[in-house]
Amino acid sequence: MTRPSVLFLCTGNAVRSVMAAAVLEAHGGPYQATSAGTLAVPGQPMGWRTRDALVALGLPVPPHRSRQATPALLDQATLVVAMAREHVAWVRQWCPGAAERTATLPWLASRLPLGPAPLTERLGALHLSTARLSEQDEVAEPDPEDPASYQTLAARIRTLVDELARRLTPAPPTGG
Template sequence: MTGPATVDPRPAVVMLCTGNAARSVMAVVMGRARTEAVRFIGAGTHSIEGLPMSGRTRRALEGLGLADPAHRSHQLTAADADGADLIVAFAPEHVDYVRRMHPEAAARTATIKHLVAELPPGPAPLGQRVAALRLADVEVAGAEEVVDPGGGEDPAFVACAAEIDHLMDQLLALI
């Protein structure tokens, strides 16, 4: 007979982009490399389940000394949304998607740029600090987007990785 399932006490943070092939992948790999205190989950709003990251994403991460050969794309599920302490989006349309498809998680969803500007630091649990932001009522500005490098070549992916790397440093200091 086995004992009760162990509950992971770390905050669950979903990194959300469109296909879970570039931006969210980069953020998850960066987050996992920097801390074990957060459980990072990558997902997409319009993802084909089970695909590896693109070669351009892989090369951009390798340029930062990072890798995740086991990555497979994942579509955001109700369980992901329900279990997340925070859903970090990379574009306004990702926030809109959560508000439409998973409205119960809207109060825990914002763009990474909004979070690094507004999430208060401090000793209070992440959930309390996120709730204080009243995210379900926030109008999301177009300037909050981390531009998808998907249609570009390697330099676009390298630039995107550098931007996310900087944003992840800021976000992790607040989480």
């Protein structure tokens, strides 16, 4: 049986979405983590700064090659987790069928409801295709001139993905 998938989405599929997918995969939970970009050059390996940031967090380095997000890829995802508002807007424009399953990582990490309901029901209650996102709901790119910014970014992404992972799994029903 195929695990439900979480597709992490950034621009080039070289840094942010790669880090987020690696963190979620390291959880070993019920969701398969994948990544793609809205303007990716397909087939590119991750950069050394991204790799080093993952290693610094003690995470396995995935055998990554960049890929372009497509409507088919978005349609297959159980959840699409974008890094910025521009990525959410891209999904809303190019794959409106996935818009109800798409929001940014910080937004979902703080608002995805816990509870016993399946993920699809909890996502539906959020009305994501019309959700308003602010600048605080974004994960900014690292400074390419500052290698340390990649480690800072990786630590922030790990915190956000750890919280998202906690919220992804339905909580057992409380009973009395």
